Amino acid sequence: MVLKFDRYKLGNFPTPIEFLKNISNHLNGPQIFIKRDDCTGLATGGNKTRKLEYIMPDAVKNNASLVITLGAVQSNHARQTAAACAILNLKCLIILEQRLENAPDVYFTSSNVFLNKLFGAEIKVCPKNENIDNFVNKIMEIKKNEGESPYFIPVGGTNEIGELGYIECIREIVQEQKEQTFTHIVLASGSGGTHSGSIVGKIFYKSKINIIGISVKDNKNIQEEKIFNLAKKGCKYIRCPFPKREDVVVFDDFVGKGYGVPTNGMKHAIKLMAQKEAILLDPVYSGKAFDGLINLIDKKYFKDTDKILFIHTGGAVSLHAYEWAFE
Ligand SMILES: Cc1ncc(COP(=O)(O)O)c(C=O)c1O
Numbered sequence: 001m002v003l004k005f006d007r008y009k010l011g012n013f014p015t016p017i018e019f020l021k022n023i024s025n026h027l028n029g030p031q032i033f034i035k036r037d038d039c040t041g042l043a044t045g046g047n048k049t050r051k052l053e054y055i056m057p058d059a060v061k062n063n064a065s066l067v068i069t070l071g072a073v074q075s076n077h078a079r080q081t082a083a084a085c086a087i088l089n090l091k092c093l094i095i096l097e098q099r100l101e102n103a104p105d106v107y108f109t110s111s112n113v114f115l116n117k118l119f120g121a122e123i124k125v126c127p128k129n130e131n132i133d134n135f136v137n138k139i140m141e142i143k144k145n146e147g148e149s150p151y152f153i154p155v156g157g158t159n160e161i162g163e164l165g166y167i168e169c170i171r172e173i174v175q176e177q178k179e180q181t182f183t184h185i186v187l188a189s190g191s192g193g194t195h196s197g198s199i200v201g202k203i204f205y206k207s208k209i210n211i212i213g214i215s216v217k218d219n220k221n222i223q224e225e226k227i228f229n230l231a232k233k234g235c236k237y238i239r240c241p242f243p244k245r246e247d248v249v250v251f252d253d254f255v256g257k258g259y260g261v262p263t264n265g266m267k268h269a270i271k272l273m274a275q276k277e278a279i280l281l282d283p284v285y286s287g288k289a290f291d292g293l294i295n296l297i298d299k300k301y302f303k304d305t306d307k308i309l310f311i312h313t314g315g316a317v318s319l320h321a322y323e324w325a326f327e
Pocket residue numbers: 046047075076077156158188189190191192193194195282285286313314315316
């Protein structure tokens with residue numbers, strides 16, 4: 001059963017599921033499959049397409065003249081929001097938060113930043129010494145005073161509307177891929193909507209699949225609590241039973257020095273995926289998440305008979321902005 005909420009078609013669904021034969025052989029553990037949400041199709045694809053398919057109708061319903069959102073400098077969410085606004089003929093303002101110290105200039109100008117501009121979005125950078133929430137509120141007020149009707153999308157498109165996108169992703173996995181019974185899903189857990197929406201989807205579609213989030217920023221306790229609360233909100237929104245606390249599993253060992261800061265594990269994971277499967281992961285999310293999966297396999301967290309589905313949430317656009325990290 002497909003959930004009945006307002007939805008615009010912004011991407012191509014269902015995304016394919018592929019068997020990672022070379023990597024599965026190489027790691028000599030469980031079979032690994034990949035759900036190609038990097039191929040969702042909006043502005044080079046990624047997980048935000050799914051969320052925006054439900055968020056943008058809400059913006060239109062609220063008579064938005066301008067969509068405002070925020071993210072890190074190389075935010076993929078910002079790029080996909082700017083693209084969705086272009087399609088829907090809405091103005092878009094992107095607020096960028098400088099979370100990375102000592103990054104070279106290319107990080108601030110290329111890849112997602114360049115594409116935001118190409119899609120016609122206005123960009124404002126939050127000064128380093130200013131609190132991001134205060135800065136966002138200030139910009140919202142300025143835009144209202146200028147006569148705009150701004151619609152605010154929270155960081156990562158994570159709220160109960162955005163979560164609908166990943167409830168739908170689980171429907172694709174559970175209902176449209178019946179021939180494969182996956183034991184585990186592994187995904188990057190950031191602002192949380194992808195992870196929490198997947199948990200809500202698991203409950204709604206009565207799946208037994210174990211969902212493992214690899215944190216890209218916060219420690220295990222903070223991230224699990226956040227995901228648990230988001231999942232409860234999502235369940236309330238679609239009126240389904242709440243998750244159990246133990247349904248929320250996060251590993252925080254692969255963040256390294258912080259959000260967006262390159263790690264050796266991430267670089268190894270990206271190179272392995274490129275050289276064995278010719279698939280591009282990204283340095284901030286899917287690269288760290290895949291590093292997590294490799295390590296969990298090494299530590300025998302899974303049985304060899306398990307079938308793992310790695311959700312590739314996109315982001316490879318930012319590889320160019322991170323070329324320096326691979327030198
Ligand atoms: C490529 C990519 N993967 C994963 C994530 C994490 O998704 P979420 O913010 O829903 O946790 C993001 C978020 O921006 C992303 O851009």
